[in-house]
Amino acid sequence: MQQLTELVARARADADGVGTANPRVIPIRPALPLTASEEEVARILQICNACRYCEGFCAVFPAMTRRLEFGKADTHYLANLCHNCGACLHACQYAPPHEFAVNVPRAMAQVRMQTYQDYAWPPALGALYGRAGLTVALALAGGLALFLVLVVALSGSLLHAPLAGNFYAIFPHNFLAGVFGAVFLFIVFALGMGLRRFWRELSPASEGQPANGAAAEATRDVLRLKYLDGGHGEGCNEEDDRFTLWRRRFHHFTFYGFMLCFASTSVATLYHYLLGLQAPYALTSLPVLLGTAGGIGLVIGPLGLLWMNLRRDPAHGDTAQRPMDRGFIALLLLTSVTGLALLAWRDTRFMALLLAVHLGVVMALFLTLPYGKFAHGIFRSAALLKFAIEKRLPNRMQLDAD
Numbered sequence: 001m002q003q004l005t006e007l008v009a010r011a012r013a014d015a016d017g018v019g020t021a022n023p024r025v026i027p028i029r030p031a032l033p034l035t036a037s038e039e040e041v042a043r044i045l046q047i048c049n050a051c052r053y054c055e056g057f058c059a060v061f062p063a064m065t066r067r068l069e070f071g072k073a074d075t076h077y078l079a080n081l082c083h084n085c086g087a088c089l090h091a092c093q094y095a096p097p098h099e100f101a102v103n104v105p106r107a108m109a110q111v112r113m114q115t116y117q118d119y120a121w122p123p124a125l126g127a128l129y130g131r132a133g134l135t136v137a138l139a140l141a142g143g144l145a146l147f148l149v150l151v152v153a154l155s156g157s158l159l160h161a162p163l164a165g166n167f168y169a170i171f172p173h174n175f176l177a178g179v180f181g182a183v184f185l186f187i188v189f190a191l192g193m194g195l196r197r198f199w200r201e202l203s204p205a206s207e208g209q210p211a212n213g214a215a216a217e218a219t220r221d222v223l224r225l226k227y228l229d230g231g232h233g234e235g236c237n238e239e240d241d242r243f244t245l246w247r248r249r250f251h252h253f254t255f256y257g258f259m260l261c262f263a264s265t266s267v268a269t270l271y272h273y274l275l276g277l278q279a280p281y282a283l284t285s286l287p288v289l290l291g292t293a294g295g296i297g298l299v300i301g302p303l304g305l306l307w308m309n310l311r312r313d314p315a316h317g318d319t320a321q322r323p324m325d326r327g328f329i330a331l332l333l334l335t336s337v338t339g340l341a342l343l344a345w346r347d348t349r350f351m352a353l354l355l356a357v358h359l360g361v362v363m364a365l366f367l368t369l370p371y372g373k374f375a376h377g378i379f380r381s382a383a384l385l386k387f388a389i390e391k392r393l394p395n396r397m398q399l400d401a402d
């Protein structure tokens with residue numbers, strides 16, 4: 001422990017002698033008591049700040065070097081900046097079994113989970129993050145699908161003469177638009193409120209936020225998943241100290257698949273309300289082409305991520321959160337598989353059955369979006385924006401080159 005004390009003392013001594021010439025200092029906010037997981041991040045970052053071996057790996061380390069103390073907001077920011085690539089764990093000379101027991105990805109993952117819960121809206125539903133596991137996800141999807149199947153069966157149209165893919169003969173358009181539209185608005189509002197509170201804690205107005213080019217840079221980093229390249233371009237660590245770019249690729253399949261499905265629904269909505277073109281649309285129409293491409297991406301991406309999640313080194317991240325990861329992956333996969341099946345068999349007597357199952361799964365996915373793994377994309381994007389802004393501020397420590 002004496003080594004640890006010396007490392008931390010060295011970091012403080014280094015910092016005491018720098019930065020004083022620069023008048024633009026990020027203000028120190030009143031210290032709030034830290035939770036155990038925040039304390040652990042703060043402890044580890046004090047060691048990393050003295051060591052700095054991993055400075056080139058990702059955005060966390062350059063952001064860390066701008067700080068001497070790690071308060072609540074700093075741990076929340078840095079935890080969400082971490083992409084859990086595992087590189088700094090495999091590179092670390094102070095990782096377990098060393099007595100310093102430095103495990104950055106695990107400590108960061110635990111604080112990340114806490115931030116999702118702390119900033120959830122409404123706050124009472126924050127506890128759902130801890131419960132949105134695989135079993136709950138499957139039970140919710142199964143329960144909602146079964147409910148809708150029963151509704152259709154009771155109306156006497158479960159198996160029917162082919163309807164040329166006319167979904168609205170089973171569930172009226174206004175009913176679907178009303179129910180899913182209301183849930184969608186709730187998701188946007190709930191995530192927006194959480195994000196607002198997170199951003200306010202990260203970036204008090206007093207710090208100033210020059211946005212010159214920062215938003216564009218953050219958007220690029222999000223769209224490219226820049227920090228899943230391990231800092232050297234060879235990718236993340238998964239099962240061991242070998243690098244792989246597959247986690248980044250499967251994330252891209254998932255993200256762009258999701259966005260294409262969203263684009264498909266948006267185009268179909270414009271067709272309906274602006275052009276007066278009613279579904280079903282031809283297989284060669286834009287909404288169907290976008291939805292098919294998105295659905296295929298949402299099969300490949302989640303399957304790959306699930307495969308990697310099952311094989312991942314347990315020292316990476318927080319294994320207690322894996323049920324949440326798998327629950328989200330399973331719902332994405334079920335959404336795409338049931339959606340593609342519905343498209344393939346939409347002109348058969350099984351359309352109503354497939355439609356009921358697909359809508360049940362989509363509703364389960366929607367309901368869990370604000371209280372499950374989906375949140376990581378929102379909070380990480382905000383942290384990347386904060387990083388891009390912070391880079392444009394003078395560095396009070398004058399130690400890193402950014």
Ligand code: SF4
Nearest residue numbers: 048051052053054092
């Ligand atoms: S993770 Fe380990 S090697 Fe990397 S900066 Fe921190 S203490 Fe140093």
Ligand code: SF4
Nearest residue numbers: 058082083085086088
């Ligand atoms: S796990 Fe990867 S992203 Fe997270 S701090 Fe370490 S190097 Fe950075």
